[in-house]
Amino acid sequence: MKFIDLAENGNNSPLTYVSGILLIFILYFLGSLGILVDIHLNFPSLSIESMDAQFYQTMGHTRFLFWVLFPYLLVFIGVLLHHRWMHQRPIIQAFTAMGNFRWKRLFFAFFFIIVVMVGLMSIQIYADSFGHGQAFEFQFDAAKFFPLLVVSLLMLSVQTACEELLFRSYLLKGLKLRIKRTGTSILISSLMFGLMHIGNPEVQELGYHMLVYYVLSGLFLALITTVDDGLELAIGYHFANNLIAAIFVTTDWQVFRTDALFLNHQEPDSGWSSLIFLLILLPSLFVIFKRIYKWPSWKEIMQSM
Numbered sequence: 001m002k003f004i005d006l007a008e009n010g011n012n013s014p015l016t017y018v019s020g021i022l023l024i025f026i027l028y029f030l031g032s033l034g035i036l037v038d039i040h041l042n043f044p045s046l047s048i049e050s051m052d053a054q055f056y057q058t059m060g061h062t063r064f065l066f067w068v069l070f071p072y073l074l075v076f077i078g079v080l081l082h083h084r085w086m087h088q089r090p091i092i093q094a095f096t097a098m099g100n101f102r103w104k105r106l107f108f109a110f111f112f113i114i115v116v117m118v119g120l121m122s123i124q125i126y127a128d129s130f131g132h133g134q135a136f137e138f139q140f141d142a143a144k145f146f147p148l149l150v151v152s153l154l155m156l157s158v159q160t161a162c163e164e165l166l167f168r169s170y171l172l173k174g175l176k177l178r179i180k181r182t183g184t185s186i187l188i189s190s191l192m193f194g195l196m197h198i199g200n201p202e203v204q205e206l207g208y209h210m211l212v213y214y215v216l217s218g219l220f221l222a223l224i225t226t227v228d229d230g231l232e233l234a235i236g237y238h239f240a241n242n243l244i245a246a247i248f249v250t251t252d253w254q255v256f257r258t259d260a261l262f263l264n265h266q267e268p269d270s271g272w273s274s275l276i277f278l279l280i281l282l283p284s285l286f287v288i289f290k291r292i293y294k295w296p297s298w299k300e301i302m303q304s305m
């Protein structure tokens with residue numbers, strides 16, 4: 001059975017999906033209380049509403065990042081338990097249509113994206129050094145960077161796996177079960193993934209057209225999940241993308257404000273260059289994955305939609 005059709009197994013009553021959605025919101029809300037408790041106990045002079053430079057300096061970027069990601073840990077565990085006991089499906093079916101989780105796929109996608117992104121950013125930083133050399137500042141501080149690295153590896157792996165589990169597994173398969181059309185299910189789940197990021201600082205700084213970046217990313221991740229019958233490639237790509245954003249280059253306005261290796265002092269541009277880059281990268285990755293994993297022909301893929 002295809003991955004997107006696995007929702008046909010087990011308990012598919014509307015009550016299980018309603019309870020699942022409620023569980024997600026409840027667990028995310030409870031996880032979000034962690035930072036409030038921490039501030040109340042350890043930083044009583046801070047106000048969560050301020051979120052200014054003084055706030056991050058006092059609390060610490062890495063500590064703040066941990067609490068931002070903590071709700072995903074609760075949601076991840078909760079959704080898997082709900083999948084097993086309420087929907088009565090094996091947990092492995094939440095991740096793949098295969099008998100075993102394909103770790104090699106995840107690690108290939110992860111390291112391939114790491115190499116591509118680090119390579120491109122390194123070229124940009126190197127080119128800047130021949131100019132005025134003012135755009136990027138090397139700010140490595142071992143006492144701050146290594147805790148960031150540990151938190152990022154642990155918590156971002158959970159956060160990205162959680163988002164893939166929600167959007168490319170639970171939601172995508174649930175939509176396919178109800179509306180019976182793969183292409184429409186992919187499109188709806190991608191739009192919802194984009195809208196989830198509407199509050200991100202980069203969207204507020206660059207404009208709402210940046211939501212297209214997230215919708216396209218969601219569309220790509222849903223497509224490779226559907227064609228490859230599992231989340232492994234999607235998790236690998238997503239984890240690598242978020243990890244590099246956290247530990248390699250940071251700015252004052254991006255969603256992950258961290259003690260990364262480099263600080264980018266450039267003012268945010270229109271964001272169209274990022275969209276153009278994505279329109280080149282994602283189709284190229286799809287072709288690479290298609291060739292490596294011997295996916296069906298383009299005609300067969302289109303017919304399956």
